[in-house]
Amino acid sequence: MATTFTLRDGRPLAYNLSLNPTNGPVVLLANSLTSDHTSWDHVVERLVSRGFRPLRFDQPGHGGSGVPRDLSSTSFSSMADDVAALLKHLGLARIHAWIGVSMGAAMSVYFLAQHPGVVDRVVICDTISASPVNAGVPDAFGDRVAGARREGSLDAVRAGTLERWFGREWLAAHPDEAARVEELMKTTTLDGFETCCAALRSQTFDLEPLLGKVAAGCEDALLVVGEKDADLPVKMEDMRAKIEKGFRDAGKNRAVELRVIKNAGHVCFIDGLEPFCGVVIPFLEKR
Structure with a gap:
């Protein structure tokens, strides 16, 4: 069950810090667009069994978290600062790891730039590196927001x-898990969808300089991507190379890996749960 913490502007931020193990290394899990913190439930079970203490939170307008008055004001920078406020509220000056997927992965890069030395290691999963305007591609986020506003519903979204994330074949073969994910997606409000899309669409969203x-x-990094996640396996190789160069330039002997989860899509910790955990948990346990 989530607890809420009130941010400086009065918004509630919903989070869940596992009660056990009480002294385990804290691993923060950051969500994708249109999902709440319960999307990580199966990963949490495995982390707890290995002695880690998961911390999850909901993005603005997702789950139990509120939205700002100005929906266009949400950015990756502001969301990273929200997490910093949460960690301060919890008395966590340092955490063992940040695992983020999609929007939650992009946010991790902003957090590391704005709050260095708080996260020991980072796992960056299935993320684009820039907004459509910066990448020079059509703005699909804007079209989806406009369509949802016309319909007054996120049903079509x-x-x-779901189909983009997992594909029709996987959805048909895993009806119970598909139903679970669809149900948790219903906690995202129209305002929450629009304000997070504002961050994804913003001219300020560009990971390249960061x-x-x-x-x-941080001290170590791992990149993870689903094999079937469009062209991200190729694009994230470029991201991996730039991050590894940064470690070399900083005098840190780190070989940064990009691990591809076979037969998985955009949210690879769901349709590729076992191989995902088989890659990520050893990285978290690495000394």
């Missing part, structure tokens, strides 16, 4: 997102 700074923000 959820259906399209990738070389990852090494200054």
Whole structure:
């Protein structure tokens, strides 16, 4: 069950810090667009069994978290600062790891740049590196927001997102898990969808200038991507190389890996749960 913490502007931020193990290394899990913190439930079970203490939170307008008055004001920088406020509230000056997928992964890069030395190691999963305007591609986020506003509902967004994430074949073969994910997606409000899309669409969203700074923000990094996640396996190899160069330039002897989860899509810790945990947990346990 989530607890809420009130941010400086009065917004509630919903989070869940596992009660056990009480002294385990804290691993923060950051969500993708249109999902709440319960999307990580199966990963949490495995982390707890290995002695880690998971910390999850909901993005603005997702789950139990509120949205700002100005929906266009949400940015990756502001969301990273929200997490910093949460960690301060919990008395956590340092955490063992940040595992983020999609939007939650992009946020991790901003957090490391803005709050260096708080996260020991980072796992960056299935993320684009820039907004459509910066990447020079059509703005699909804007179209989805406009369509949802016309319909007054996120029903079509959820259906399209599920198919993009997992594909029809996987959804048909795993009806119970598909139903679980669809249900948790219903906690995202229209305002929450719009305000997080504002961050994804913003001219300020560009990881390229920040990738070389990852090494200054943490001690180790791992990149993970689903094999079927469009062209991200190729694009994230470029991201991996830039992050590794940053470690070299900082005098840190780190070989940064990109691990591809076979037969998995955009949210690879769901349709690729076992191989995902088989890659990530050893990285968390690495000395």
